[in-house]
Amino acid sequence: MAKFTSLKNAISDGVHDGQSVSLEGFTHLIPFAAGHEIIRQQRRQLTLIRMTPDLIYDQLVGAGCVSKLVFSWGGNPGVGSLHRVRDAIENAYPEALEIEEHSHAAMANAYEAGAAGLPMALFRGYVGSDLQKVNPNIATVTCPFSGEALAAVPAIKPDVGIIHAQKADKAGNVLLEGIVGVQKEVVLSSHHSIVTVEEIVDDLNASTNSCIIPGWAIDAICHVPLGAKPSYAQGYYPRDNSYYKKWDAISRQRDSFASWLDSDVFMQGAC
Incomplete structure (x- = not known):
């Protein structure tokens, strides 16, 4: 409290x-x-x-x-x-x-994941961006249901x-x-x-x-x-x-x- x-x-x-x-x-x-x-x-x-x-x-x-x-x-x-x-x-x-x-979207989703007690955030993002080349905490995950490639970052x-x-x-x-x-x-x-x-x-x-x-x-x-x-x-x-x-x-x-x-x-x- x-x-x-x-x-x-x-x-x-x-x-x-x-x-x-x-x-x-x-x-x-x-x-x-x-x-x-x-x-x-x-x-x-x-x-x-x-x-x-x-x-x-x-x-x-x-x-x-x-x-x-x-x-x-x-x-x-x-x-x-x-x-x-x-x-x-x-x-x-x-x-x-x-x-x-x-990106803003990545951090907003990462905070949300942290608030929910999840280990990472998944979202559509970083398409066409070079940030993934310089930030090892940006990954790509394949959705097991649709096969779509999604961005993933650690929860904050x-x-x-x-x-x-x-x-x-x-x-x-x-x-x-x-x-x-x-x-x-x-x-x-x-x-x-x-x-x-x-x-x-x-x-x-x-x-x-x-x-x-x-x-x-x-x-x-x-x-x-x-x-x-x-x-x-x-x-x-x-x-x-x-x-x-x-x-x-x-x-x-x-x-x-x-x-x-x-x-x-x-x-x-x-x-």
């Missing part, structure tokens, strides 16, 4: 060196505050998993927390490259970074899954509203799950067919208002587009990134 705790304690207890960690959230509800706490606690040799690595993974890579990235797209949305990720890949700075690239089962959501009730149930990506699947597929929320309420007031993650599937819940900033949380605050533009200049040079780390992460306390 979900335990209510501080973000500092949730990361200290739940995230350890060498683990595989997934911080998911599609367009909004990206768990920036949790990522910054991982940086503050100086975790190392993490394998980060995310369908769309953007600024938070650029920050974690640049801070030296990451040894491998499993992903299906990477960039600063609407702006350009992830300069800290690029520096790690091209120059092994601050650490060498191994990459494993997939992170050691730790972290998401941000709008609300949790006092029983530990979590409500997600707006664009829902693979957050539910991340929680269900992970061995240990951490959810940060905007508020804790007596009643979720969930509408019919809402996305609710039950408390029995969650290990830790943390009350972290603005926990998705600079991404947005539907119903709470908008996306800070200016931050994404500023990040391009901040992350482009090692010195400016180091200054940002000191002022915006290490000098800031966790909830």
Whole structure:
């Protein structure tokens, strides 16, 4: 059952060196505050998993927390490259970074397989793609019923899954509203799950067919208002587009990134 705790304690207890960690959230509800706490606690040799690595993974890579990235797209949305990720890949700075690239469809299906307790995901995909030539975790399986060739990838089962959501009730149930990506699947597929929320309420007031993650599937819940900033949380605050533009200049040079780390992460306390 979900335990209510501080973000500092949730990361200290739940995230350890060498683990595989997934911080998911599609367009909004990206768990920036949790990522910054991982940086503050100086975790190392993490394998980060995310369908769309953007600024938070650029920050974690640049801070030296990451040894491998499993992903299906990477960039600063609407702006350009992830300069800290690029520096790690091209120059092994601050650490060498191994990459494993997939398609969006592959990762979504792999999360679903992990949530269902299956060893792999089967789907139609990678037709005409060269990814299979460079990624040994993409295979082809023949359907025993139709003879059709299908793509297969290992199920994603992170050691730790972290998401941000709008609300949790006092029983530990979590409500997600707006664009829902693979957050539910991340929680269900992970061995240990951490959810940060905007508020804790007596009643979720969930509408019919809402996305609710039950408390029995969650290990830790943390009350972290603005926990998705600079991404947005539907119903709470908008996306800070200016931050994404500023990040391009901040992350482009090692010195400016180091200054940002000191002022915006290490000098800031966790909830």
